[in-house]
Amino acid sequence: MLALLWLTPALPLLGFVILFATAGRLPASAVAAVGVGSVGLSAVIALIITASFLTTPPEGDFYRQVLWRWIAIGSFNPEVAFRLDPLSLVMMLVITFVGFLIHLYSSEFMAGDEGYSRFFASMNLFVAAMLILVLADDLLLLYAGWEGVGLCSYLLIGFWYRDPANGAAARKAFIVTRIGDTAMVVGLILLFTRLGTLAIPELMERAPQAWPAGSATATAAAALLLGGALGKSAQIPLQTWLPDAMAGPTPVSALIHAATMVTAGVYLIARTHVLFELAPAIQLAVAAIGAATLLLAAFSALNQHDFKRILAYSTISQIGYMFLALGAGAWTAAIFHFMTHAFFKALLFLAAGAVMMCIGDEHDIFRMGGLWRRLPLAFASFLIGAASLAALPLVTAGFYSKDMILWGAWTSGRGGPALWAAGLIGALVTAIYIFRAVFVVFFGEMQIAARSRYGWRIAVPLGVLSVLALGGGFVETPAALGHVEAFSRLLEAVLPTQREVAAAPATQATVMAIASFAALAGVFIAYLVYLRRVRAATILDTSAVQRLHRFWLAGWGFDWLYDRVLVRPFLWFAQLNRDDAVDAVYDGVAFSSRVSHAYLSRTQTGRVRWYAGWLVAGSLAAIAIAVFA
Amino acid sequence: MAGIPLSHGLLVAVVLFALGLVGVLARRNLVFMLMSIEIMLNAAGLAFIAGGARWAQPDGQIMFILVLTLAAAEVSVGLALILALYHRLETLDADAADKLKG
Numbered sequence: 001m002l003a004l005l006w007l008t009p010a011l012p013l014l015g016f017v018i019l020f021a022t023a024g025r026l027p028a029s030a031v032a033a034v035g036v037g038s039v040g041l042s043a044v045i046a047l048i049i050t051a052s053f054l055t056t057p058p059e060g061d062f063y064r065q066v067l068w069r070w071i072a073i074g075s076f077n078p079e080v081a082f083r084l085d086p087l088s089l090v091m092m093l094v095i096t097f098v099g100f101l102i103h104l105y106s107s108e109f110m111a112g113d114e115g116y117s118r119f120f121a122s123m124n125l126f127v128a129a130m131l132i133l134v135l136a137d138d139l140l141l142l143y144a145g146w147e148g149v150g151l152c153s154y155l156l157i158g159f160w161y162r163d164p165a166n167g168a169a170a171r172k173a174f175i176v177t178r179i180g181d182t183a184m185v186v187g188l189i190l191l192f193t194r195l196g197t198l199a200i201p202e203l204m205e206r207a208p209q210a211w212p213a214g215s216a217t218a219t220a221a222a223a224l225l226l227g228g229a230l231g232k233s234a235q236i237p238l239q240t241w242l243p244d245a246m247a248g249p250t251p252v253s254a255l256i257h258a259a260t261m262v263t264a265g266v267y268l269i270a271r272t273h274v275l276f277e278l279a280p281a282i283q284l285a286v287a288a289i290g291a292a293t294l295l296l297a298a299f300s301a302l303n304q305h306d307f308k309r310i311l312a313y314s315t316i317s318q319i320g321y322m323f324l325a326l327g328a329g330a331w332t333a334a335i336f337h338f339m340t341h342a343f344f345k346a347l348l349f350l351a352a353g354a355v356m357m358c359i360g361d362e363h364d365i366f367r368m369g370g371l372w373r374r375l376p377l378a379f380a381s382f383l384i385g386a387a388s389l390a391a392l393p394l395v396t397a398g399f400y401s402k403d404m405i406l407w408g409a410w411t412s413g414r415g416g417p418a419l420w421a422a423g424l425i426g427a428l429v430t431a432i433y434i435f436r437a438v439f440v441v442f443f444g445e446m447q448i449a450a451r452s453r454y455g456w457r458i459a460v461p462l463g464v465l466s467v468l469a470l471g472g473g474f475v476e477t478p479a480a481l482g483h484v485e486a487f488s489r490l491l492e493a494v495l496p497t498q499r500e501v502a503a504a505p506a507t508q509a510t511v512m513a514i515a516s517f518a519a520l521a522g523v524f525i526a527y528l529v530y531l532r533r534v535r536a537a538t539i540l541d542t543s544a545v546q547r548l549h550r551f552w553l554a555g556w557g558f559d560w561l562y563d564r565v566l567v568r569p570f571l572w573f574a575q576l577n578r579d580d581a582v583d584a585v586y587d588g589v590a591f592s593s594r595v596s597h598a599y600l601s602r603t604q605t606g607r608v609r610w611y612a613g614w615l616v617a618g619s620l621a622a623i624a625i626a627v628f629a
Numbered sequence: 630m631a632g633i634p635l636s637h638g639l640l641v642a643v644v645l646f647a648l649g650l651v652g653v654l655a656r657r658n659l660v661f662m663l664m665s666i667e668i669m670l671n672a673a674g675l676a677f678i679a680g681g682a683r684w685a686q687p688d689g690q691i692m693f694i695l696v697l698t699l700a701a702a703e704v705s706v707g708l709a710l711i712l713a714l715y716h717r718l719e720t721l722d723a724d725a726a727d728k729l730k731g
Contacts, residue, residue, distance in 0.1 A: 606729045608726070
């Protein structure tokens with residue numbers, strides 16, 4: 001059964017080829033059947049493979065499928081091979097399953113759009129590329145998938161290309177991630193030249209033998225890979241593209257810019273965790289960047305008016321949590337949070353998309369209000385997603401994964417309590433900003449009429465994802481609450497478990513209680529400020545707070561900073577150099593040719609006798625040289 | 630004939646060649662220029678003959694026959710060109726045919 005593995009990426013790829021080749025000539029129902037069906041079949045196959053993998057685990061807990069040899073140049077023989085182990089299994093399941101639900105949702109959400117076929121072609125290509133990324137056995141193939149998802153991200157952000165702003169957002173996403181990708185390519189070259197292979201298992205085997213812990217080369221390699229991960233996963237300092245990426249259709253934001261693609265960086269670091277363990281400085285940097293990003297993005301999310309931008313900043317913030325976990329060495333926690341985050345963030349985006357569709361594409365949350373009575377399903381699913389994001393204790397999936405991260409941060413050797421504190425403040429702010437959205441959008445006075453209704457193709461994904469956003473966390477619970485360890489035992493074969501800490505269960509329970517309290521306090525604060533509008537909330541209207549609000553609304557001024565430091569000097573220089581200094585060399589050649597031509601053409605008198613005279617002089621000179629030299 | 634040294638034959642050839650060259654460069658009449666070229670060709674032929682006689686080889690005479698045929702061909706083409714030019718320009722002045730100047 002495991003031999004079916006190649007079909008999981010191949011089916012969406014086939015769907016893409018069909019939709020691309022027919023170029024919109026198929027009727028909409030056929031497009032939906034191909035687009036949704038291919039990913040659906042892929043999800044079914046992924047389920048079959050998972051069942052087979054779990055019931056009869058292959059030897060060594062991994063399955064390797066070689067499709068063909070890519071190229072053979074001397075000792076460089078990369079193969080197109082897939083590797084199924086627990087880590088890629090989890091990723092594959094989430095991608096195909098959440099991907100299928102989002103495709104199903106899109107088939108209704110995008111109905112009537114003139115680019116219906118183009119949309120599903122790009123989405124199918126994305127799923128195929130993402131599966132290649134996570135299944136690749138070789139960093140080169142991984143990189144091919146990596147660039148493939150980048151391309152699809154670009155195509156889908158600029159999906160409504162008639163608006164130049166969308167095109168600008170797409171280019172921004174592409175260029176900013178390119179900065180990270182360049183670092184990653186350099187890292188790959190470094191790994192290949194030093195270790196002589198790009199196959200991931202061999203790399204992870206040879207790296208500890210070749211380099212001692214903390215060696216300069218290992219640090220450089222880890223730092224360069226981290227660069228790629230920062231770009232793709234929108235972490236500081238390359239996070240500015242993600243809020244603008246919301247220009248794409250909402251299902252795109254749900255699938256690519258929340259659930260799957262942006263977590264590719266997390267996957268990359270988890271996959272190459274051996275390298276990061278060899279470079280403790282870089283691993284600490286991962287944790288620090290994660291902590292900084294989660295705080296920055298959470299405060300920005302608190303100040304957004306645009307429904308989707310709240311969720312975009314929230315995504316950056318949650319990936320910050322995953323980076324924090326990776327940096328703290330809680331590898332399993334990062335992947336666990338990736339999974340629950342995929343569920344609840346996709347749910348939040350889809351519910352928000354359903355709301356915005358029903359009220360005529362209004363994005364400003366302050367023009368909404370009181371929608372819970374009109375759109376009960378969207379409200380219920382958004383509430384569930386919000387509860388899971390805010391990590392409300394006991395009943396939500398987000399609680400268990402975030403708790404695991406916070407516990408991992410607390411017990412990590414390096415800067416544990418500081419990282420934990422950052423995560424805790426982040427948890428509080430997370431609860432405030434997402435329940436701010438809940439209260440402003442769904443409660444209060446009704447300000448806008450909900451026009452259309454949604455059909456089953458939107459309702460079913462919302463329902464299924466709601467169940468997952470609540471129940472997805474019960475595969476791994478802390479010691480104080482049942483002590484289920486199914487998830488970490490599954491990943492044991494790939495990711496090292498965090499070393500046992502001699503901490504009493506009481507400590508763990510206390511830490512957990514504090515985090516739970518922070519989440520509940522956040523919800524309560526949001527309730528007081530945005531629903532009850534207590535008098536103390538008028539402090540928000542003072543000018544100092546307003547200035548801070550504008551600063552956070554603009555994402556801590558990163559766009560402003562990059563515009564001043566990078567974009568404008570570049571444009572100024574381009575303006576200055578519009579006649580291209582390099583061209584001066586070639587212009588000089590042309591100029592000297594023209595001048596010599598002007599002089600030499602005077603010798604062309606047209607007089608035969610004159611020519612004959614020169615002929616004689618030239619012959620005499622040649623003879624003289626031959627004779628006397 | 631064997632009494633004439635090689636240097637005398639070559640000297641005559643050089644004088645002839647120089648005369649022809651001066652004729653080409655100094656004369657403006659195309660017919661005279663053509664005749665001067667003939668003199669230069671004959672000077673070259675004389676040099677071949679003198680060389681052939683000096684080393685008692687037939688090669689010099691063979692080369693002279695070649696030069697003669699060449700001169701005949703050259704004169705026929707040259708006269709045709711001169712005729713065509715005269716029809717066009719109504720003069721035999723070589724300097725008047727300077728349409729190709731740069």
